[in-house]
Amino acid sequence: MNRGDAEGRDLPGARRPGGPSRRQALDGIARELAAAGIDSARVEAERLLSLAVGISRADLQLSLESELSAGDARTLADAVRRRLAGEPLQHIEGSVEFRDLVLAADRRAFVPRPETEQLLDRVLEWARERQQALRARAEARPVDAEGVRVVSRPAERAYVDAALDVGTGSGAIALTLADEHVASRIVALDRSHQALEQATENRRGVGQTEASVEFRLVEGTLWGAVGEGERFDLIVSNPPYVSTTEMERLPPEVRHDPSEALVAGEDGLDLIREILAGAWDHLRPGGALFLEIGEGQGERVEELLRETGDWARTAIQKDLAGRVRFAFAERR
Ligand code: SAM
Ligand code: GLN
Numbered sequence: 382m383n384r385g386d387a388e389g390r391d392l393p394g395a396r397r398p399g400g401p402s403r404r405q406a407l408d409g410i411a412r413e414l415a416a417a418g419i420d421s422a423r424v425e426a427e428r429l430l431s432l433a434v435g436i437s438r439a440d441l442q443l444s445l446e447s448e449l450s451a452g453d454a455r456t457l458a459d460a461v462r463r464r465l466a467g468e469p470l471q472h473i474e475g476s477v478e479f480r481d482l483v484l485a486a487d488r489r490a491f492v493p494r495p496e497t498e499q500l501l502d503r504v505l506e507w508a509r510e511r512q513q514a515l516r517a518r519a520e521a522r523p524v525d526a527e528g529v530r531v532v533s534r535p536a537e538r539a540y541v542d543a544a545l546d547v548g549t550g551s552g553a554i555a556l557t558l559a560d561e562h563v564a565s566r567i568v569a570l571d572r573s574h575q576a577l578e579q580a581t582e583n584r585r586g587v588g589q590t591e592a593s594v595e596f597r598l599v600e601g602t603l604w605g606a607v608g609e610g611e612r613f614d615l616i617v618s619n620p621p622y623v624s625t626t627e628m629e630r631l632p633p634e635v636r637h638d639p640s641e642a643l644v645a646g647e648d649g650l651d652l653i654r655e656i657l658a659g660a661w662d663h664l665r666p667g668g669a670l671f672l673e674i675g676e677g678q679g680e681r682v683e684e685l686l687r688e689t690g691d692w693a694r695t696a697i698q699k700d701l702a703g704r705v706r707f708a709f710a711e712r713r
Contacts, residue, residue: 467633
């Protein structure tokens, strides 16, 4: 059924002898998605229509008065049906934009979210500040016997040496650390074989990773899959943090993510507890841990941090919408 067609014909404006215009289809779908309780119905409708027609959203805006072909109408109807059945838009599109990367999105791994982009903003800010501090210290040092001042890393090099991404899923965090030259050696760990398959594919899309970064995808469970003596300057994770009871209340889209990517025991803190149990020992002095956490978990995570190390600095931080979302700890 072409829902856009059926709805579009009721609208005022240009009626045409053939099928509906793209604009009519768009208006119809936007209303249908909104009626189904989808928040950004208009934007999603535009994306579904662009996908069906095979053009960018910008080009779509310039061609809204064109007729929607019968073939495109069928593709569109199928995409809308999937969306109304609760499938996330990114699975239908088959990809998701994450910072500067375009990553595959399907049932194999958790679809990366905007909150995690914000977590990476914090990581980058920390890495830059740390580099500046190291530079300033090097510059303050008196010149050596040959009159040469030893300055820290050149600007084009990575900010830190080694980083670990716990529960890499699609590879979103680890690949960003590579792409944005945050670390020169990166371990991306996940216990899900399927997720790592997707991460491997995504890695091929990040060209410069190959050349300048030692990038290792590891299948296994924390901390067993990390060498006992292995130390990092940076540990970053968006772990599963949803509790078993919360899981039942999540919207249908979220249930298309693998449940092992979301659920972490009765209080949602199972993996966070494990990360914290080993983070101190696996960080180098001056290294830092960055975690994405659930909105209601700030106080508990702060307590756990106090119990697991004599940290130089810790912080529980909010996202741009003012919700508690992140935890930070820097090792002495
Ligand atoms: N880092 C990705 C992102 O931010 O989009 C994916 C995060 S997803 C919420 C959590 C990931 O942790 C899943 O891919 C899951 O398979 C993995 N995971 C869960 N428990 C784990 C464990 N004990 N050891 C390793 N990986 C684990
Ligand atoms: N932010 C996710 C959601 O509820 C949960 C992510 C996670 O458990 N890491 O959609």
